[in-house]
Amino acid sequence: MNIVVAIKHVPSTADELEINDEGVNLDFDEVDFTINEFDEQAIEQAVLVKEASGGEVTVIGVDVIEELDGVLHTALAKGADKAAKIVGDLEPPIDSHTQARWLADAIGGLTPDLVLTGVQAVDDLDGQIGPMLAAYLDLPYVGVVTGLSVSDGTATVHKEYAGGVMAEFEVNLPAVVGVQAAEKPPRYAPISKIRQMAKSADLEEYEADENVGDSGCEIRKMAKPVSAGHAEMLEGDAEEVAEKIIEILEERGLL
Amino acid sequence: MLTSIERVLFILMALALGGLAGAGFYGIYRIVRSGRSAPPRQNVLSNLIRAAIDVLLQKPMFRSRPVLSTFHAFIFFGFSFYFLVNVTDVLEGFIPGFELVYGGQNSSISLPAGLVNLFNLTADILSVLTLLGMIVFLVRRFLAHDRRLKFNDGVLLNPKVAKGWIGYDSLIVGVFILLHVGSRFLGQALRLAEYGQSDPFMPFASLTANLFTGLSEGGFTAAIHTTWWLALGLILLFLPYFVRSKHIHLMIAPINIGLGKQTPRGELDPATPPAAHTNGDEPADDEDPGARVLQDLSWPRMLDAYACIMCNRCNDVCPAHSQGLVLSPAAVEVNKRYLINEDFTALAFKGDRIDKPLTDVISPEAVWACTTCYACVRVCPVGNEPMADIVDIRRRMIIEGDELDSGIQTALESLAKNGNWFGKGSRGRSRWTKGLEFKVKDVTKEEAEYLWFVGDTASFDARVTPITQTVARVLKRAGVDFGILGRLERNSGNDVRRVGEEGLFEQLAEDNAAALGKGQFQKIVTTDPHSLNALRNEYGPFVESQWPVLHYTNLLLDLFQSGKLNVTHPLSHYRVTYHDPCYLGRYNGEFSAPRQLLELMGVELTEMPRNCENSYCCGAGGGQIWLGSTPAGERPAENRIREALATLAPPSNGDGNVIEPDDGQLLFVVTCPKDVIMYTDAVKTTGNEGKIEVRDMIQLVEEAIGGAMPEPEPETQSGGEA
Numbered sequence: 001m002n003i004v005v006a007i008k009h010v011p012s013t014a015d016e017l018e019i020n021d022e023g024v025n026l027d028f029d030e031v032d033f034t035i036n037e038f039d040e041q042a043i044e045q046a047v048l049v050k051e052a053s054g055g056e057v058t059v060i061g062v063d064v065i066e067e068l069d070g071v072l073h074t075a076l077a078k079g080a081d082k083a084a085k086i087v088g089d090l091e092p093p094i095d096s097h098t099q100a101r102w103l104a105d106a107i108g109g110l111t112p113d114l115v116l117t118g119v120q121a122v123d124d125l126d127g128q129i130g131p132m133l134a135a136y137l138d139l140p141y142v143g144v145v146t147g148l149s150v151s152d153g154t155a156t157v158h159k160e161y162a163g164g165v166m167a168e169f170e171v172n173l174p175a176v177v178g179v180q181a182a183e184k185p186p187r188y189a190p191i192s193k194i195r196q197m198a199k200s201a202d203l204e205e206y207e208a209d210e211n212v213g214d215s216g217c218e219i220r221k222m223a224k225p226v227s228a229g230h231a232e233m234l235e236g237d238a239e240e241v242a243e244k245i246i247e248i249l250e251e252r253g254l255l
Numbered sequence: 256m257l258t259s260i261e262r263v264l265f266i267l268m269a270l271a272l273g274g275l276a277g278a279g280f281y282g283i284y285r286i287v288r289s290g291r292s293a294p295p296r297q298n299v300l301s302n303l304i305r306a307a308i309d310v311l312l313q314k315p316m317f318r319s320r321p322v323l324s325t326f327h328a329f330i331f332f333g334f335s336f337y338f339l340v341n342v343t344d345v346l347e348g349f350i351p352g353f354e355l356v357y358g359g360q361n362s363s364i365s366l367p368a369g370l371v372n373l374f375n376l377t378a379d380i381l382s383v384l385t386l387l388g389m390i391v392f393l394v395r396r397f398l399a400h401d402r403r404l405k406f407n408d409g410v411l412l413n414p415k416v417a418k419g420w421i422g423y424d425s426l427i428v429g430v431f432i433l434l435h436v437g438s439r440f441l442g443q444a445l446r447l448a449e450y451g452q453s454d455p456f457m458p459f460a461s462l463t464a465n466l467f468t469g470l471s472e473g474g475f476t477a478a479i480h481t482t483w484w485l486a487l488g489l490i491l492l493f494l495p496y497f498v499r500s501k502h503i504h505l506m507i508a509p510i511n512i513g514l515g516k517q518t519p520r521g522e523l524d525p526a527t528p529p530a531a532h533t534n535g536d537e538p539a540d541d542e543d544p545g546a547r548v549l550q551d552l553s554w555p556r557m558l559d560a561y562a563c564i565m566c567n568r569c570n571d572v573c574p575a576h577s578q579g580l581v582l583s584p585a586a587v588e589v590n591k592r593y594l595i596n597e598d599f600t601a602l603a604f605k606g607d608r609i610d611k612p613l614t615d616v617i618s619p620e621a622v623w624a625c626t627t628c629y630a631c632v633r634v635c636p637v638g639n640e641p642m643a644d645i646v647d648i649r650r651r652m653i654i655e656g657d658e659l660d661s662g663i664q665t666a667l668e669s670l671a672k673n674g675n676w677f678g679k680g681s682r683g684r685s686r687w688t689k690g691l692e693f694k695v696k697d698v699t700k701e702e703a704e705y706l707w708f709v710g711d712t713a714s715f716d717a718r719v720t721p722i723t724q725t726v727a728r729v730l731k732r733a734g735v736d737f738g739i740l741g742r743l744e745r746n747s748g749n750d751v752r753r754v755g756e757e758g759l760f761e762q763l764a765e766d767n768a769a770a771l772g773k774g775q776f777q778k779i780v781t782t783d784p785h786s787l788n789a790l791r792n793e794y795g796p797f798v799e800s801q802w803p804v805l806h807y808t809n810l811l812l813d814l815f816q817s818g819k820l821n822v823t824h825p826l827s828h829y830r831v832t833y834h835d836p837c838y839l840g841r842y843n844g845e846f847s848a849p850r851q852l853l854e855l856m857g858v859e860l861t862e863m864p865r866n867c868e869n870s871y872c873c874g875a876g877g878g879q880i881w882l883g884s885t886p887a888g889e890r891p892a893e894n895r896i897r898e899a900l901a902t903l904a905p906p907s908n909g910d911g912n913v914i915e916p917d918d919g920q921l922l923f924v925v926t927c928p929k930d931v932i933m934y935t936d937a938v939k940t941t942g943n944e945g946k947i948e949v950r951d952m953i954q955l956v957e958e959a960i961g962g963a964m965p966e967p968e969p970e971t972q973s974g975g976e977a
Contacts, residue, residue, distance in 0.1 A: 016683070192544070194671075
């Protein structure tokens, strides 16, 4: 069983985000990058499947800012067997259409039985990597998955719908699955293991094909949200505050 | 005195049982040696001598429970002197006519009467004191059912311990001591009764002799022989049991103290045994960090198990046990001991290993309840370090990917990613300086006398950053030349290491060491005791030169003493108590600067019962502040706030704390950023808002010097030059 996890390196929201001078994207010199949190779920799910049914997990991503090694070493420390990165003379931002094309080119050569990826990423929130991978690889796709098991060439996946409705799908392998959440929270990777991986692991490299087209979309404007108003603090003791609340509710015709 | 048959019997018994006991001791030696190596012990002989002196003076005992320790001292002095008594008793048995009563005047061998009288008097008094002490202990355990000898519900106990074997063992040891000492005492009383006259140097025996005046000559002979055998034959019988009983603490405890930790309290032993390091820092492949099974522990931890007498003093001071949680430091040692004894022969003589996991010694839940406050280690009279076991167990759990508390995992991931546990980017680390009226130097760019290592909590926590700013203003006003590392600073790794994430600790220490290496400064100062501990005690392997690391209270005291800060507004309107942070006080011995500061500022300081070395943990250390869930029970910080209120405003008539408005504001003074959070919270959750207020020392200093910034008072303007 050959499991491939496609991941994305995205701007970290740990720090305040800065907009570039043109006002069309982030100021990428001022942001740190981190693994997309849904991809962390996908890696965990891949390792869980491997632990349950055997197989080999390969993690692959586009090395947008030449700092992906740490992410890949972490994935290896968590139980992935191989890691690869797509390299080139790259600069952020690289839209998900382009990333999906490059990933599909590399993954196609790996003859996967199962491709997992995060259902979406915080950078463009378009949720396109999974479906496009499936399209380029000509494989079925199931997204927003919260659990997955594999037997006899099929995967049983769980999806959660609004209102707490659960559905179970069977999908023939190979397939692409967009993971919303792994069955268990992602495990912790001890730093000494990550460092061991950094010393010993070989990361395979794929050259990015610069001649693929982009998404056709252009960001016209990016700005920080402007606060539209302020909360009104109700002063006074409990009685007075309660009275004011009732007043406001009546004023707006809610009572 | 003894018949020939008795002599032969005694010698045969001594050989057989002594041999058995000797084999037992050798077995213990082998078992202890089967543990992993530990940092080498220096000056072993002088340390053993020092330990022996401390034990002779019973100093380690009196760290707590003074009354019980006094009774223990009775038994200890009695039992120690009985080594000598037993020798003379054997001589009485084997040398015809040799006897010590009446100063030895009737003895077949001439003896110095003065010396013999002194000996008799000492033995007489100590016999009675030993019996008294032993009776008190037995009554305490079996009639009074002292709660402190029990464990919390849910504490993992070896099945035998759970069935009450500690009680059986205690009963056997207690009865043995009563019989051994009692019989010897009666034996001497019988001799006096046989002569029919009292000995002024044996007052208690003389008094007791009155009981036997009517006895026939044959009766005396039989009784003297019986008591001799009960005193000395019993000790031979007891010898092999001794090896397996808790009573062996009397031999192992002094050795354990003498061979105790020699590195600073604040420096954990390495995660992989020192011998496993092939070239200084690269561990050999076969040695995993930390401990999973018993013999993954280092040899001092094995010795601990034999030193433990199961007194539970550690439980008394453990914040987790006091909260009713399932952690008991005592149970760690007791369980280890019972686990070893289950396979004693195989371990000692066949060189087997115990592959039973340490989850038989302590439950994972208990492992994660430890605040690493060091109180258990500090209070232990026999030099045990149950906390070290716990850290080693955590280390292996982390490296082998055992399930982690979600809060701890989130904190560690943030620390690995961002260098802080607040989930904030490193750029935000010096954001607190933006609120200041002046620019704080970056020591990686400009030279400064002091590097201020700010730490995570003081840098990021919105409840603490105003205090951090006050520290900066006061230092500025005093003309202190200081700077920070800015975004290059990382969490010191102190608590990361105590959570068991050794690799992350190393990464953080290396990053900080690199940043420190770029800085131009002479000394390090910090408000954070946790950072202070790591920088002072654990950065040796990472930095090229070790800088002096000061706590801000030391620096402030220095500034007052050198006149750079002056008390213009004495704070006599406050009644305060002071809380010693674990990592400042107990770990690093810094008790006096905060107290001197308070005195200088004119506040009325009242000490809580638990102060200085015996301070009570706030419950935040060792990663506890990161826990995703709050365990039930009164939290340590809440307990502490109640202690503070009981100290500052004792309940006058039993219905709550009565505080007179004229008495002045009650303050709970802290000198640790984590304490600000923990205790401010605890004041709220205990419903004591308005009664007592938590203040950082710097807030008092700010008030005492009439404001932190130079402007307010014209005459102090010169103090604002920087």
